[in-house]
Amino acid sequence: MSSPAPATVRSRLSTQGRGLAGAAVERARLTVVPRRRTRAPKVPFVTLVSLLLLAGVVGLLLFNTSMQQASFTTTALQERATNLAAREQALEMELEELRDPQRLAAEAQRRFGMEPAGAPLFLSLESGKVTGERGEPAERLDLVPDQPTRPGVLDPAPIVTTVFGDVPADQVAHQPGQPGQPGQSGNRDDTARGNGQGRGETGRTGSQQQQQSQEQQQGQQQQRSPR
Amino acid sequence: MSRTRQQRLRPRTRGSSDVRMRSGFILIAIVLSFFGARLVQLQGLDPREYAAMAAADGSVTVTLPAERGDILDRNGEPLADSAAGLMVIADPALTAPRATELAKFLSTRLAVDYFRTLERLRVEDSRYQYIARQVPARIVSTVIDEARARASDAAEQALEAERDGDEEALAELEEIADAYNGLSTERDPVRVYPAGDVAANLVGFLGTPNPDGSAKPSAGFESMFNSYLAGTDGETSYQVGAGNKIPLGDSTIVEPTDGRDLVTTIDRDLQFFTQRIVRQTVRQSGGESGIGVVMDTRTGDILALADDPTYDLNKPDEASEDDYKSRAMTDVYEPGSVEKVLTVAGLIDAGKVTNRTRLLVPGRLDRQDRSIGDYFDHGLLRLTLAGVIAKSSNIGTVLAADKFEDGQLRDYLTRFGLGQRTNIGVGGETAGLLPDDSMWTSQTQDRIAFGQSLSVNAVQMTAAVNTIANDGVRIDPSLIKGSATTDEGTEVGTDVATTRRVVSDDAAHQTMLMMERVLDPEEGVAPGAAVPGYRVAGKTGTAQRVGEECGCYDGTFTVSFAGFAPADDPRFTVYVVVQDPTNGGGGGSVAGPAFSRIMSYALRRYAVPPTGTPASRLPVEWR
Numbered sequence: 116m117s118s119p120a121p122a123t124v125r126s127r128l129s130t131q132g133r134g135l136a137g138a139a140v141e142r143a144r145l146t147v148v149p150r151r152r153t154r155a156p157k158v159p160f161v162t163l164v165s166l167l168l169l170a171g172v173v174g175l176l177l178f179n180t181s182m183q184q185a186s187f188t189t190t191a192l193q194e195r196a197t198n199l200a201a202r203e204q205a206l207e208m209e210l211e212e213l214r215d216p217q218r219l220a221a222e223a224q225r226r227f228g229m230e231p232a233g234a235p236l237f238l239s240l241e242s243g244k245v246t247g248e249r250g251e252p253a254e255r256l257d258l259v260p261d262q263p264t265r266p267g268v269l270d271p272a273p274i275v276t277t278v279f280g281d282v283p284a285d286q287v288a289h290q291p292g293q294p295g296q297p298g299q300s301g302n303r304d305d306t307a308r309g310n311g312q313g314r315g316e317t318g319r320t321g322s323q324q325q326q327q328s329q330e331q332q333q334g335q336q337q338q339r340s341p342r
Numbered sequence: 343m344s345r346t347r348q349q350r351l352r353p354r355t356r357g358s359s360d361v362r363m364r365s366g367f368i369l370i371a372i373v374l375s376f377f378g379a380r381l382v383q384l385q386g387l388d389p390r391e392y393a394a395m396a397a398a399d400g401s402v403t404v405t406l407p408a409e410r411g412d413i414l415d416r417n418g419e420p421l422a423d424s425a426a427g428l429m430v431i432a433d434p435a436l437t438a439p440r441a442t443e444l445a446k447f448l449s450t451r452l453a454v455d456y457f458r459t460l461e462r463l464r465v466e467d468s469r470y471q472y473i474a475r476q477v478p479a480r481i482v483s484t485v486i487d488e489a490r491a492r493a494s495d496a497a498e499q500a501l502e503a504e505r506d507g508d509e510e511a512l513a514e515l516e517e518i519a520d521a522y523n524g525l526s527t528e529r530d531p532v533r534v535y536p537a538g539d540v541a542a543n544l545v546g547f548l549g550t551p552n553p554d555g556s557a558k559p560s561a562g563f564e565s566m567f568n569s570y571l572a573g574t575d576g577e578t579s580y581q582v583g584a585g586n587k588i589p590l591g592d593s594t595i596v597e598p599t600d601g602r603d604l605v606t607t608i609d610r611d612l613q614f615f616t617q618r619i620v621r622q623t624v625r626q627s628g629g630e631s632g633i634g635v636v637m638d639t640r641t642g643d644i645l646a647l648a649d650d651p652t653y654d655l656n657k658p659d660e661a662s663e664d665d666y667k668s669r670a671m672t673d674v675y676e677p678g679s680v681e682k683v684l685t686v687a688g689l690i691d692a693g694k695v696t697n698r699t700r701l702l703v704p705g706r707l708d709r710q711d712r713s714i715g716d717y718f719d720h721g722l723l724r725l726t727l728a729g730v731i732a733k734s735s736n737i738g739t740v741l742a743a744d745k746f747e748d749g750q751l752r753d754y755l756t757r758f759g760l761g762q763r764t765n766i767g768v769g770g771e772t773a774g775l776l777p778d779d780s781m782w783t784s785q786t787q788d789r790i791a792f793g794q795s796l797s798v799n800a801v802q803m804t805a806a807v808n809t810i811a812n813d814g815v816r817i818d819p820s821l822i823k824g825s826a827t828t829d830e831g832t833e834v835g836t837d838v839a840t841t842r843r844v845v846s847d848d849a850a851h852q853t854m855l856m857m858e859r860v861l862d863p864e865e866g867v868a869p870g871a872a873v874p875g876y877r878v879a880g881k882t883g884t885a886q887r888v889g890e891e892c893g894c895y896d897g898t899f900t901v902s903f904a905g906f907a908p909a910d911d912p913r914f915t916v917y918v919v920v921q922d923p924t925n926g927g928g929g930g931s932v933a934g935p936a937f938s939r940i941m942s943y944a945l946r947r948y949a950v951p952p953t954g955t956p957a958s959r960l961p962v963e964w965r
Contacts, residue, residue: 186588197426201479204425208478211420211536216614234874234942237951247952248875253939256615257622260539261651263660 221258230255401581401592407529408573411601413545413563415610416643416823420536421545422564422655427532428482430473436524437463439517444525448473451485473525475550476532486527493522533557533564535655540614543649543668544606544768544821547658560658561666563604566769566828573601605823607643607836612636615943616646620918623936624650627901628924633670634936635804636944639912642808642817642839644766644801645944671768674775674797675900675921678885679734679929680807681793683904685743686727687810687853688754691845694745697852699727700964707737711785714740717884717928729962732859732866734882736792743791751790752782757844758806759816760798766821767834774798793885800919803904807881808915810857811906814850817841854879858909858958865962868930871903873942875952879912880905880937882929887922898922903933907941908953914944 212218223229231253237246384392413422430452437444441463449456452474462471474482500515533548546562557572559565576598581591616634624632634648649669653661689695703723707714716735723735730738743751755761761776775797777786789795798806801819809816818839825835845853857879863869868882882903889896902919906912918933918940925932944950 198480198483201426201483205478205480208423208425208534208536211423211534214419215537216540216611217538220614220618231939231943232946234876235946239951246875246954253942256618257625258618260654261621261661263657 217258220256224255224258401579403577403579406576406578406598407531408575408598409600410531410533410557410573411571411603413604413606415606415608417609419610421541421606421610423534423536425532425534426479427476427530428479428527429475429530430477430482431526431528432463432471432473433469433524434463434465434471435469436520440521444521452477476530478532482527486525489522489525493519496522537610538656539652539654540610540617541608542652542655543666544608544647545655547655566767567604567826569829570826571601571604574599604826607645607821607823609645612944612947613646613648616940617648617650617652619936619939620648621650623918623932624920627920627927627932629920630922631669632921633800633919634940635670635800635917636940637804637808637819637915639808639811639906639915641836642819643836644819644821647821667770668768670800671771674772674799675887676794676796676885677798677803678793678883678900678902680803680881680883680902680904682731682734682739683810683853683857683881684755684758684806685739685751685791686731686856687845687849688751689742689745690852691849692746692750695727695742697726697728697856697960699742701725701727701730701738701741703735703738703741707740709785709788714788724964726961726964728856728859728960731856731881732862732962734867739792740788743787749779751787752776752779754844757842758809759802760796760806764801764805764819765832765834766801766819767826767828768821772799774802793883800917804915804917807904807917809844810850810853811912811915813847814843814845815841816844854909855958855960857881857905859960859962868903868934870930871905871934871937873907873938873945876907876945877909877953877955877957878905878907878941879909882934884928901927901929901932903929903937905937907945908950910953910955913948913950914941916941916944
């Protein structure tokens with residue numbers, strides 16, 4: 116079954132071109148070639164890879180370390196920048212306080228005895244004419260600040276208590292004439308100066324005291340009447 | 343035989359291993375079911391919260407504060423300035439055992455009250471107490487650095503004590519270390535007002551910040567332009583390790599938008615000078631309050647707006663809250679004779695009179711409901727209109743105003759800007775009161791003609807007088823340079839200021855010539871308002887004042903002086919008002935000299951040369 120076919124092929128080949136076929140057949144006839152064993156040295160490769168790995172790891176480590184270091188530096192420098200900015204602002208504030216017109220005016224008046232200028236004269240450069248009237252220096256500026264208003268808690272209304280008791284007649288008569296009493300309007304800054312009676316009424320005006328004495332007397336009368 | 347033995351043997355060995363295996367499996371199943379339940383809890387129930395918690399661990403979110411804009415004067419000098427500040431916070435849970443020591447430490451360095459600090463350091467059930475607020479960053483950082491140093495010293499000594507086995511010392515030192523570590527800081531910007539009380543009533547101040555750290559504007563521009571000034575805070579979040587930002591960690595940043603600077607038209611030095619003069623005037627005259635306004639005639643810029651009494655912006659607590667507002671804008675009063683110049687300017691513009699119109703002025707004028715008198719007794723006077731203004735005659739003004747047609751005076755006054763808000767950016771401005779048509783009777787007109795029965799605020803009145811200085815064209819006054827938007831959404835400033843013609847050029851000029859006669863040493867009532875070397879036009883006002891209690895004229899007065907200089911080429915309009923002077927002075931003697939000093943300073947400061955032309959010689963009387 117199989118033999119006739121190659122025969123016909125061969126016969127056909129033999130007629131058309133034996134040389135080419137022969138070569139092809141020759142080529143098709145393969146044989147096992149003995150394996151060539153080339154032993155590449157392992158050591159350099161392993162070393163190379165190890166080195167690469169090592170370099171990578173070390174590099175990464177160094178890189179990380181340096182980044183971390185940079186981060187420390189950043190934090191430190193940022194802190195310094197913040198501090199310096201705060202300092203700059205503090206100095207600027209100080210400068211602004213020094214430039215406060217109120218302070219400047221006070222300084223000029225007190226320390227250098229300066230006064231607000233009067234009307235100036237004008238020299239015209241074109242005509243060389245002087246215009247304006249020379250004014251006298253103006254009145255000094257009143258730079259005394261307003262007194263702070265005291266909150267109600269610190270400045271309560273005086274507590275007036277009417278004391279019922281026997282008041283010697285001579286004392287009642289003398290009180291309006293006590294020194295240091297007339298003309299005092301408040302009880303703020305005069306607590307040290309008393310009328311020597313030690314009754315805590317040091318700041319009251321004479322008329323108030325007189326009035327109180329009258330009230331006292333009236334009270335006594337009222338007290339007496341029911342009896 | 344062998345099977346039975348095997349069976350006998352097996353249950354023992356197999357049974358015990360089975361039990362072990364089973365119980366082992368059950369145990370594992372139990373553990374795994376716990377894991378499973380946890381997994382469901384983590385992933386199924388609220389995964390987001392846990393993810394957020396995981397992200398938050400080790401990451402820090404910092405608010406990037408927007409810097410609040412400054413408030414500046416027209417030359418860029420600061421009226422309000424922001425600076426970095428910090429607050430000091432204590433954790434009483436840590437500080438309480440060592441409160442006395444800490445209170446001493448803090449009170450000597452931070453200028454805080456010892457006893458209050460002590461109390462705060464000991465508050466129970468709290469981990470957050472303010473010790474000091476709005477302290478400049480430099481001071482706080484020194485103090486906190488010292489506290490940290492003390493804490494670490496104590497911690498080191500504690501280690502030594504531990505080595506030595508000294509229990510008592512160890513406990514004490516640890517307590518100290520904890521206490522000093524219980525102090526921390528937070529951002530708390532400081533607002534400073536370098537000029538103190540200069541323009542205080544306009545600028546306003548920031549109160550103690552809200553608990554969330556946002557600013558709490560309490561008055562003036564700070565409150566009116568809060569959102570304009572405030573800006574928007576930004577935010578950054580990043581991961582940290584040991585206090586340092588992790589270089590390649592996650593980080594996001596939203597940049598803050600800084601607030602914008604508010605530039606006013608105020609001239610700080612002129613404002614200061616005006617305030618001092620107004621205060622001096624109020625003090626000398628025994629007045630209740632005073633106002634001074636300086637306006638640039640040509641641009642309508644308000645160069646100074648002084649109120650007295652005022653307060654120090656850095657110490658608002660020391661003043662009464664009533665003094666925080668700007669009286670020049672919020673309080674109305676009857677302008678009195680100053681208003682006469684508006685009446686006559688209108689009359690001249692309407693073609694009814696000229697400044698030489700002759701009038702016969704009787705000593706008293708009986709009108710429908712009452713008789714009108716002048717402040718000085720006189721018989722029949724032959725005054726020109728200029729004389730009526732120079733001598734400030736009510737009767738003369740009423741007689742002249744009779745020539746108006748119906749509604750004409752009201753029309754003029756409306757165009758001069760009376761009865762309408764100026765909207766210059768000050769909160770709580772009152773519109774004043776100009777009776778409307780239905781209330782406008784001939785009696786009302788008589789009184790309005792010389793400045794009673796209508797009320798104004800000081801800036802309105804300045805702008806109205808400035809109209810005459812500016813050749814009859816009214817310029818909207820402005821207090822903000824450029825433009826800015828108030829919190830109410832109104833845009834204000836020089837950019838949106840408009841102009842309108844109220845009276846003709848000629849009417850304004852004639853009125854000016856009459857106003858110049860007011861300062862004449864012989865004919866006028868206010869020679870004290872003169873500025874040496876310059877031509878000055880002005881008008882006094884002494885108006886009866888409506889008392890707050892009775893709602894009627896209570897016998898007190900509002901004295902004022904309004905004017906401009908140089909009269910023939912005006913640069914500034916100045917208006918000075920003093921309420922209720924108790925020394926019996928009038929507009930000429932109280933407000934006049936103050937006007938003179940303010941005007942003289944302004945002219946000198948801006949180097950305005952005198953015009954050198956001769957002063958008006960208009961006749962005041964006729965025969």
